[in-house]
Amino acid sequence: MSYPKLSGEEITKRGKELYENKILPLVETAENIGKIISINVETGEYKIGDDLIITSRKIQTKQVDAPIWAGRIGFNAVYAVGGTLIRTAQ
Numbered sequence: 001m002s003y004p005k006l007s008g009e010e011i012t013k014r015g016k017e018l019y020e021n022k023i024l025p026l027v028e029t030a031e032n033i034g035k036i037i038s039i040n041v042e043t044g045e046y047k048i049g050d051d052l053i054i055t056s057r058k059i060q061t062k063q064v065d066a067p068i069w070a071g072r073i074g075f076n077a078v079y080a081v082g083g084t085l086i087r088t089a090q
Contacts (some may be wrong), residue, residue, distance in 0.1 A: 012015060015068075015069020023037070023046055034072055035048050052070055
């Protein structure tokens, strides 16, 4: 098994920057709100779907050790454990 070359902190930083600065305007549409987005933070490639594992695996078909950041479109987190997801988009 291969592992990403970036730290978890760097993956998070790059993922948030890519999403907020380049990808968000393209994907935050009514039909995508609430869906999962997985982003390869090295290439900027992304996949959107209903399942985190499926979107991540689709990214990994091109690059097995892809450093992946994931989010829920229009919300502050992918999942809420013991809390509530907060809607960020209007």
